Amino acid sequence: MHRIVLAFLAAFSLVLSAASPALGQRRGEAQYDLSFGADPLQRLDYWPGSDAKAPLVVFVHGGGWKRGDKTMMRGSDKLSAWQAAGYAVASVNYRLVPAATVEQEAADVASAVAWLKENAARLGFDGERIALVGHSAGAHLVALVGTDPAYFRAAGLSMDDVAGVVTLDGAAYNVPDQMGENARLMGDTYEEAFGTDPARQRSLSPTLHAGTPNAPEFLILHVQRDDGRRQSRELAAALTRAGTPATVQEFRGRGLRGHMQINRKLGEAGYPATPVVAAFLARIFAS
Secondary structure, eight states: OHHHHHHHHHHHHHHHHHTOTBTTBOTTOOEEEEESSSSTTOEEEEEOOSSTTOOEEEEEOOSTTTOOOGGGGTTOHHHHHHHHTTOEEEEEOOOOTTTSOHHHHHHHHHHHHHHHHHTHHHHTSOTTOEEEEEETHHHHHHHHHHHOHHHHHHTTOOGGGSSEEEEESOOOSSHHHHTTTTHHHHHHHHHHHHOSOHHHHHHTOHHHHOSSSOOSOEEEEEEEOHHHHHHHHHHHHHHHHTTOOEEEEEEEEEHHHHHHHHHHSTTOTTSTHHHHHHHHHHHHHHO
């Protein structure tokens, strides 16, 4: 009988460990390199929110679809601001061009959301309140996942599994139009990411998918770049025509410097985009 009791207690301890809120760590601790797939780049970092029902902000980094890393979130003003608001935060890696395709990158974003949602209770956040935020190439990827339902569908999700999408100075929302924009600096990057087949380029264009269904709401921010301005406005117009609420707003900052600034300075109290994003997140999470 004594051995039976000990065996039962050992089994019960294993069950409690498997169901622990922080995947083997104490609630309240940041967790790094959590795996949502078999590839070494299918990893994410996670910071808990103020309590077990905190909303979750999922951030997708930029880097021209071929570089960048989730660790760019660590120590950032974005992270500090979102944690101060009580939100949980995840920063997602994805497979990179040329070893992977942009289609696989978008699939990784959707898979990361699905993994996070499945593990919401153990990680300690509200799986019904998730927002996607992306910068640059990451903005394109979150916009693509938020307009083409194939990616969430393949991950076992629907568009309503996110509360909204925030894009930070993306472009390539209409890939065929983007291919000739800024070609002297970015032409090779665009061709490496999107190839030369017009049909494939259209299939990777959020603006051309922005019929219905879409993610519930979009906030589309850009700086003073001609391609980013035009592509952002066209995406917002396409979403609005489809009945999806979409707000587009421009911020000061030109060229590459402005493009990097909106990512690096977001979260700073004095940066103009900070309260705009904060108000959007607070509203969609309160809905």
